[in-house]
Amino acid sequence: MNPHPDTVMLSFDEPLANDLHTRLEHVLGRPVKRLHGVVGMRRAYRLAADLVDTDTFLLADGDFHIHAGFDPAPEPLAEDVAMQVWKATNPVTGRAYGYGGIKLIRREALQHLGEAVDVLAALPGRVEFHEQVAGTTRFDQSPYHAWKAGFREVAMLTRGCEYGAGTDTTREQIRAWTNPNGGRFISWVQQGASDGAAFARATPEHAPAWEHLNDPRWLRARFDTVQARERS
Known part of the structure; x- marks a missing residue:
């Protein structure tokens, strides 16, 4: 090689x-x-x-x-x-x-x-x-990127780790995302984690909607909706 x-x-x-x-x-x-x-x-x-x-x-x-x-x-x-x-x-x-x-x-x-x-x-x-x-x-570069990281990762972890991690490990990772202890834009990470968990609970495991997690336009629109709600 x-x-x-x-x-x-x-x-x-x-x-x-x-x-x-x-x-x-x-x-x-x-x-x-x-x-x-x-x-x-x-x-x-x-x-x-x-x-x-x-x-x-x-x-x-x-x-x-x-x-x-x-x-x-x-x-x-x-x-x-x-x-x-x-x-x-x-x-x-x-x-x-x-x-x-x-x-x-x-x-x-x-x-x-x-x-x-x-x-x-x-x-x-x-x-x-x-x-x-x-x-x-360094996903902590802006409110949007912090929210997106929390949303995508916690949604996927809530659905079930596709790399084979055990349930205890997955739960601990979710807890860490929902209770960050440092860094920038923590509130947006927490909001993203909460929104991601809610998305996972509301979305059947094999639903086409899971593809949204890989669509940056959908993620941005979702964040804009959340941000507008927070400002109102």
């Missing part, structure tokens, strides 16, 4: 994306490709796979703040592994786990995605999680 697989940042509307992309290139010491503004997460992931020239590649979200000393130096993926994930610290809960972490993905696996609400959970193959913390997921 290429000792330096291609790296792609996948961004949409994150206010700090330009700065975080520059930082990613600086820390890794090589160019980082960028795919920006694609609507639909499944489509965006597939297009990211089309951008790269290596069989595996590193994928960073547009809100990923890489730690200065992080060097993935990935080993070749085992034959049955589709993705490896390094942890990221959640800025409002202080916990470090796979959410928002940088990923090493097999390009071919992205071209054969199955169906899941958390799109990468539908990769054809195992997912491995590293203990090393690679950075921080």
